[in-house]
Amino acid sequence: MQTELSRKLGVEHAVFGFTPFPAVAAAISRAGGFGVLGAVRYTAPADLERDLDWIDAHIGDRPYGLDVVMPARKVEGVTEADVEAMIPEAHRRFVRDTLAKYGVPELAEGEAAGWRITGWMEQVARSQLDVAFGHPVRLLANALGSPPADVVARAHERGVLVAALAGSARHARKHREAGIDVVVAQGYEAGGHTGEIATMVLTPEVVEAVAPLPVLAAGGIGSGQQVAAALALGAQGVWLGSVWLTTTEADLHSPALTRKLLAAGSGDTVRSRALTGKPARQLRTEWTDAWDDPAGPGALPMPLQGLLVAEAVSRIQKYEVDALLGTPVGQIVGRMNSERSVQAVFDDLTRGFERAVDRVNRIAGRSGQ
Numbered sequence: 001m002q003t004e005l006s007r008k009l010g011v012e013h014a015v016f017g018f019t020p021f022p023a024v025a026a027a028i029s030r031a032g033g034f035g036v037l038g039a040v041r042y043t044a045p046a047d048l049e050r051d052l053d054w055i056d057a058h059i060g061d062r063p064y065g066l067d068v069v070m071p072a073r074k075v076e077g078v079t080e081a082d083v084e085a086m087i088p089e090a091h092r093r094f095v096r097d098t099l100a101k102y103g104v105p106e107l108a109e110g111e112a113a114g115w116r117i118t119g120w121m122e123q124v125a126r127s128q129l130d131v132a133f134g135h136p137v138r139l140l141a142n143a144l145g146s147p148p149a150d151v152v153a154r155a156h157e158r159g160v161l162v163a164a165l166a167g168s169a170r171h172a173r174k175h176r177e178a179g180i181d182v183v184v185a186q187g188y189e190a191g192g193h194t195g196e197i198a199t200m201v202l203t204p205e206v207v208e209a210v211a212p213l214p215v216l217a218a219g220g221i222g223s224g225q226q227v228a229a230a231l232a233l234g235a236q237g238v239w240l241g242s243v244w245l246t247t248t249e250a251d252l253h254s255p256a257l258t259r260k261l262l263a264a265g266s267g268d269t270v271r272s273r274a275l276t277g278k279p280a281r282q283l284r285t286e287w288t289d290a291w292d293d294p295a296g297p298g299a300l301p302m303p304l305q306g307l308l309v310a311e312a313v314s315r316i317q318k319y320e321v322d323a324l325l326g327t328p329v330g331q332i333v334g335r336m337n338s339e340r341s342v343q344a345v346f347d348d349l350t351r352g353f354e355r356a357v358d359r360v361n362r363i364a365g366r367s368g369q
């Protein structure tokens, strides 16, 4: 599964893997793909430094990338406390009441909420970049919007490629104008923040819109047949996020959540604002139902919602409250039915890809070629 882009990056397979787990990122690159570590959870630069050191020590001579959430527009002088102060009391009460209804215990005294979405803040994302540029990161991806011009310039000075996610051809053109090198066309069926256009429709639209820039197809890809389809649509590779969540290298800290993912079907996700305030695909739970219910207060805009629910999400995860327990994941969760190593996922992808190519060759009357 080689393309011009995979050859440029020196990887065997044009399979890019987004993951919040360093061990998974390293395993993806070791298996011949391109691992990309998600940095949004790292609010302390020292933690990111530690985990990139770990990757450097365990990845051999394989390349890898980092994904940050860097806003293109600067918001000067806004602190987390300023954002907290904007949260209405009625929303805080709704969180308290919902947790009480399900009997979710409190965190221990002094125990910090594990997942605060502050990686979106300009200063946090910039401190992540300062760390990243001290490591042999080969690709920098930006989740929400085009990265600022000075960041693109800084990456290019160091020979680092810049990628950005796009949910529409219009977004993709904006990225091209911002001088980025790779567009990730992410369809509606993807886990995490998504737009409204399906991968099958979006990929060729984006390929045409930004040609000759390379495009990676993302959203709903979990088999080699789907990789073949994406490459047939003009993509130079695929970008997978969900499938790694149930690999043996992933560290979800919750056996109950792993069980839920393995049992879920492709119809068990929802695109909800419950987690961050922007539509993000995730497991449908009674928590997402509560936020999506028109009778409730509804989610606040980003970044308020993320701050509002951070502690609640930590409590739900820590105590594995089954009815409320969820995670961002895409519709491909329907075929994530067993825990496998990252290498086993790659073996399956390459086998499926070969089968798909054989099948298409037979249909085209080219068998034996």
Ligand SMILES: Cc1cc2nc3c(=O)[nH]c(=O)nc-3n(C[C@H](O)[C@H](O)[C@H](O)COP(=O)(O)O)c2cc1C
Binding pocket: 018, 038, 039, 040, 067, 068, 141, 142, 143, 144, 165, 186, 189, 190, 191, 192, 193, 218, 219, 220, 221, 239, 240, 241, 242, 243, 327, 328, 329, 330, 331, 332
């Ligand atoms: C648990 C999870 C967290 C994600 N977080 C981010 C993120 O922080 N930044 C980002 O660029 N994309 C994020 N994504 C989206 C992935 O980068 C990727 O585009 C998406 O997972 C591809 O679709 P798939 O889920 O069908 O494989 C996340 C996806 C998942 C499943």
